[in-house]
Amino acid sequence: EPEVTQTPSHQVTQMGQEVILRCVPISNHLYFYWYRQILGQKVEFLVSFYNNEISEKSEIFDDQFSVERPDGSNFTLKIRSTKLEDSAMYFCASSEEHQETQYFGPGTRLLVL
């Protein structure tokens, strides 16, 4: 069964460093998403991406965040200058169509020291 994959599973970084989180969505899916879950808090929407551009973003998704689909399979989330409060589990998801079921990857746990 096709699934969303994410790398790395864990990442530890120093405050102020750039990190890139990688995702491989399900191959025939057209819509891609990033969510995050700070420890003990709700899963929160960050951004959705379609046709090589951002279609929606939350207020959390400020200028330090960016997303990219650098090739036909990968979807990345970049955090330019990490802050302590960026420590969270980051989930990638994809869906086949607009407002269809979103399938989630296993997550990347990011720890900013």
Added chain:
Amino acid sequence: AQSVTQPDIHITVSEGASLELRCNYSYGATPYLFWYVQSPGQGLQLLLKYFSGDTLVQGIKGFEAEFKRSQSSFNLRKPSVHWSDAAEYFCAVGALEYGNKLVFGAGTILRVKS
């Protein structure tokens, strides 16, 4: 603003007992609803979904959920819980009028005692 409430943070049930996890939403739109399950250290696995049609939906692992528009609820049920069902369960809601984002509840941690 859209919101999803899961009133129970923790629930403990005995193995073999029935289970109901509550989910209420506040949306001024036509919602579509999901239940996801997260085992420790794992991602979010889809249990079931409701978009339209029959308001009682069946999912994987013997779970079902019923959409009640009048009560703005989408409660998850299972007639007989297994020890392997211990996990955290998330209700999530989207709406046609609000694009693609899903709004999640805070989650309910299910403990199963033998």
